[in-house]
Amino acid sequence: MPKVKKSRSPRAEPHAGALEKKPLASEIWPPADEPIRGRHLMEFRQRYSLNLNAMEAMFGIASREAWYKLVDKRNADKDLDKTTAILLRYYARHPDRIPYITDIIEVMKAIGMDGPDFALLLGRKEISGRGWTTGTQPLPVVRNLAREIIDSSDRMAAAEEVLELCRLETEARGESTAELPSVHGGKRRRVRRTRRHVEADSSMAEEI
Numbered sequence: 001m002p003k004v005k006k007s008r009s010p011r012a013e014p015h016a017g018a019l020e021k022k023p024l025a026s027e028i029w030p031p032a033d034e035p036i037r038g039r040h041l042m043e044f045r046q047r048y049s050l051n052l053n054a055m056e057a058m059f060g061i062a063s064r065e066a067w068y069k070l071v072d073k074r075n076a077d078k079d080l081d082k083t084t085a086i087l088l089r090y091y092a093r094h095p096d097r098i099p100y101i102t103d104i105i106e107v108m109k110a111i112g113m114d115g116p117d118f119a120l121l122l123g124r125k126e127i128s129g130r131g132w133t134t135g136t137q138p139l140p141v142v143r144n145l146a147r148e149i150i151d152s153s154d155r156m157a158a159a160e161e162v163l164e165l166c167r168l169e170t171e172a173r174g175e176s177t178a179e180l181p182s183v184h185g186g187k188r189r190r191v192r193r194t195r196r197h198v199e200a201d202s203s204m205a206e207e208i
Contacts, residue, residue, distance in 0.1 A: 036085030039076040060140030082123035087145045107146040117181035159183045
């Protein structure tokens with residue numbers, strides 16, 4: 001008696017969601033699990049085919065010498081200035097944006113933040129925000145990051161996104177996020193100022 005050949009059951013087709021390829025951690029750039037460093041600045045330039053003049057203007061790098069100091073082998077693995085790091089993450093997420101200078105006070109008023117809280121949002125020290133409200137001019141890199149908020153069609157959402165990136169960079173550096181402000185109202189609990197805090201802030205005054 002001839003053997004009956006068993007028919008194979010049809011293979012189930014994968015649903016549409018199963019076909020979507022999730023990016024590997026190694027494919028995400030810049031990496032979320034490490035601080036932004038000098039080598040990321042160089043890679044940013046290469047990814048977006050930018051010349052050095054554009055990089056210096058975009059990130060407020062004072063000179064060609066300062067650029068090479070940031071990206072040379074000795075400093076390639078050193079953390080960048082925190083505001084520069086946040087701005088690089090922002091531009092990596094929104095590469096269509098082009099930096100222009102804006103009024104820092106106008107941005108603070110638009111989202112209802114005081115100087116110290118706004119400074120923390122942008123990766124600076126509270127003393128920087130106090131300086132801005134009394135006429136001290138912020139660094140170009142600070143202005144550029146602030147511009148991304150004021151030029152947005154939804155300024156509060158843009159501020160929330162900058163805060164998200166600030167928190168990400170803060171955590172990647174192993175720092176506490178407890179003092180970061182809230183964008184949508186609510187007073188941040190101020191830490192009682194001690195002499196040590198004042199001296200630490202004073203030492204950062206030149207990093208406005």
